[in-house]
Amino acid sequence: MSLHLMTLFTAHPAKLINLLALLFAFPGGWLLHATRRRELRAMALQAQRQNSSSEELTLDWATSRMNRFFYIFGFACLGMALLVSWISTQV
Template identity: 50%
Template sequence: MSLQAFWNLFQAHPGRILNDLALFFALAGAWLLLATRRRERLALERLVADSEVQPQPLSAIEPLARLNRFFYRFGFACLALALAVSWYSTRL
């Protein structure tokens, strides 16, 4: 499709296009949160399997904890952006 056809589609249905964009942000944020939680669980299982002593909490491993905090914040920011775009699309 040409750029003009996309522009005409946006002009005809601006709320639908913005709602689709909000859905994309929501799916991306949710996937990021789920993937981060899964990575945390796998790291904890590796710690338990590798050590004979009690497993350390993930906060003891600072680089991994910082990375997980970043991904959690980014995932929640994507969900908040999706909510804001979806709310805005209902006002058009």
């Protein structure tokens, strides 16, 4: 089994590196999507609590800090996927 994986890597190194890039990109994209949905849901819940859409809606400090962290981490994952994919074109 180990020998088979090694021959697969030597025969198609760019494909396996692209697979690694895909493994970085999928969680990053999912995290960005889930964070945006969670942010919109929190804004809708807050608007429902206030019963007023005329005031500007802002999230509390902890929620906005958590969302900012998840956005940064998601974009970092996508950036890492782009870098790894670019490296696979150089192999």
